[in-house]
Amino acid sequence: MHCHVEFWIPGEPGQLEARQIAEDMLDQVCGDFNDAHFDYGTVGGRWTGEHDGYKPYKDPANTRPCTHCGTTGVRTDTWRWAAGEGEKKSKQRGARIVGYRRGKVVMQGGIRCNACHGTGKEVLGTYNPHNGDVMPQSRIYRKLEAQHLIYVPKRCRKARVHGDGIKVLETLKELGLTGGTLVTGDCHY
Numbered sequence: 001m002h003c004h005v006e007f008w009i010p011g012e013p014g015q016l017e018a019r020q021i022a023e024d025m026l027d028q029v030c031g032d033f034n035d036a037h038f039d040y041g042t043v044g045g046r047w048t049g050e051h052d053g054y055k056p057y058k059d060p061a062n063t064r065p066c067t068h069c070g071t072t073g074v075r076t077d078t079w080r081w082a083a084g085e086g087e088k089k090s091k092q093r094g095a096r097i098v099g100y101r102r103g104k105v106v107m108q109g110g111i112r113c114n115a116c117h118g119t120g121k122e123v124l125g126t127y128n129p130h131n132g133d134v135m136p137q138s139r140i141y142r143k144l145e146a147q148h149l150i151y152v153p154k155r156c157r158k159a160r161v162h163g164d165g166i167k168v169l170e171t172l173k174e175l176g177l178t179g180g181t182l183v184t185g186d187c188h189y
């Protein structure tokens with residue numbers, strides 16, 4: 001299961017440095033070792049934009065021309081679909097069944113491309129880095145929530161995974177962590 005994590009880093013390092021520090025913390029809490037919390041994780045990921053409301057899947061920079069429909073937004077290769085399911089979907093979307101071939105339904109008119117939802121552009125599986133994912137604690141909106149906070153406690157060298165379903169700013173206050181930077185992350189376990 002994927003979960004939204006926030007990394008807390010002391011001070012206000014720049015984009016690249018903050019991302020690198022978050023990556024180092026990921027190395028400490030992800031892996032095959034026994035006390036690892038996660039099997040893998042990444043900065044940003046499916047929670048890219050949580051700090052500022054950015055929608056990565058709507059950004060043209062995170063799309064490419066659809067390889068399934070040749071950017072037309074319409075699939076004409078629908079005869080490959082399983083007869084039962086394809087038949088039902090084709091009726092819903094107005095395509096016409098003209099026959100059967102090798103046990104599969106053959107349709108005319110095509111249907112809206114299910115890879116790009118008819119837009120002709122596919123969303124990339126991995127989003128480009130988004131600057132808003134690195135943000136000073138002072139600029140974080142009050143209601144930001146996350147599954148876990150990951151930080152390195154004082155007099156400690158190793159990153160710790162804290163809380164389970166947290167209000168981020170309240171949790172930082174409880175832990176006495178001030179004047180830092182938050183980095184959005186996506187961890188899997």
Ligand SMILES: [Zn+2]
Pocket residue numbers: 066067068069070071072073074113114115116117118119120121
């Ligand atoms: Zn398409």
